[in-house]
Amino acid sequence: MPKKGENIYKRKDGRWEGRYIKSRTESGKIIYGYVYARSYRETKEKQKAKIASYTSQILSNKNEHVFSNIASEWFESIKLHTKTSTQNKYYNMLTNYILPKYGDQPFDAITYDFIESHCKFLLESGGKKGNGLSPKTVSDVLTIIRNISKFAIRKGIYVANDANAVQIRQDIKPMRVLNKVEQSQLCEYILKNLKPVT
Known part of the structure; x- marks a missing residue:
């Protein structure tokens, strides 16, 4: 029954x-x-x-939809229109900073908190010596994650968070402006060392 x-x-x-x-x-x-x-x-x-x-x-x-598989497809797809040096940079970032954390995760498990927590870890303890990565490097890591997420979305895969909302604050060093004496010295040097254009 x-x-x-x-x-x-x-x-x-x-x-x-x-x-x-x-x-x-x-x-x-x-x-x-x-x-x-x-x-x-x-x-x-x-x-x-x-x-x-x-x-x-x-x-x-x-x-099929775990991050590492889609990341691999994305990497193959960009090879035709990126320089070898750029490919090497992306490969190193994927290998060292992204895949160890994201590799076996399905896209529906990669939430805002997951991404933010990983970025915080990279800033504080990332790198070979564990001293933390620079904000610029972590921003580059985020850019790759965003590109892979967009690639996944184009393939029709549900992505919980595309990392666009996660931002890394970068401290901008103030630009040093030459004082009047230094400006005069620079102008004097340029005028004394003018070379004719051939």
């Missing part, structure tokens, strides 16, 4: 009907699928097979 919550019912035509979650819309709304059989047991077996297939599909998609 069917148990409560199994979603298996006997139809008026004598057949048994089993309902299962087939998929979801982009907004998360459930789309149901149905199996039919002459007996409850056969319907139950068909329903179990469909549920197992759906669960396997979800797990497979989650594994």
Whole structure:
């Protein structure tokens, strides 16, 4: 006999009907699928097979959509239009500062707090010596994370946070202005050392 919550019912035509979650819309709304059989047991077996297939599909998609896999695809996609030096910079940042923390995370788990906490760690304890990275370097790390997140969104992957809201404060050093004596000395030097343009 069917148990409560199994979603298996006997139809008026004598057949048994089993309902299962087939998929979801982009907004998360459930789309149901149905199996039919002459007996409850056969319907139950068909329903179990469909549920197992759906669960396997979800797990497979989650594994495909972990950060490291998408980061790898993104890196390959930029090779055609970036200089070798830029590629090396991105590769080193991915290897040293990003993938150790983000690598096995699915995009729906990478929240604002996750990103902010990681940036704080890099600023305070990042780098080979553990003395912290410069705000400029952490900003560069964030730029890569943003680019990978945008790449994931273009592929139709749900991204919990694209890192745009996370900002790194950079202290701008005041510019030193030459005083009048120094300005005069500089002008005098330039005038004495003028060279004709050839």
